[in-house]
Amino acid sequence: MPLGLRRFQQEGDDHFVTFSCYRREPYFAAPDAKDIFLDSLELTRRSYLIDVLGYVVMPEHVKVLVSEPPNHEAPLSKALQALKISVSRRLDTRPFWRRRYYDFNIFTRDKRVEKLKYMHRNPVTRGLVERPEDWRWSSYRHYLLDEDGPVQITKV
DSSP: OOTTOOOOOSSSOEEEEEEEBGGGOOTTOSHHHHHHHHHHHHHHHHHHTOOEEEEEEOSSEEEEEEOOOSOTTSOHHHHHHHHHHHHHHHHTOSSOBOSOOEEEEEOSHHHHHHHHHHHHHHHHHTTSOSSGGGOTTBSHHHHHHOOOOSSOOOOO
16 A cells, blocks of 8 residues: 555445546546446445445546445455456556545445435536436436446445
């Protein structure tokens, strides 16, 4: 871990995590690339038994709201590492990811809701769509319409 970076994992908290493509390149610009990320997220959810509370895939970064794995031998950092490796192998761009990721521990329901709203509005804020429900690479439609998507969502 880089000097001075401290993560608070294995605490039983949910985590709001953001990670970016190398040099903020838009490696997720194509719909197929975003779909591959979501498929890898679902595989990681199943393998590490994490709850995915929300997500959004943007052209050059992703945001996820997830629980910690129940098995303390496999901390969240390992699940995220597996997710990033899966995506980079399937999309075959090197290097694919920036090394670090932003991780914010979530302690309250209000903070979970705040982070979900923030991530679901991200495509609108960036001018990619007019309404959050128009961006099919987020969990917003699951919350709004109770639609099943490529990733199983545990509702807040």
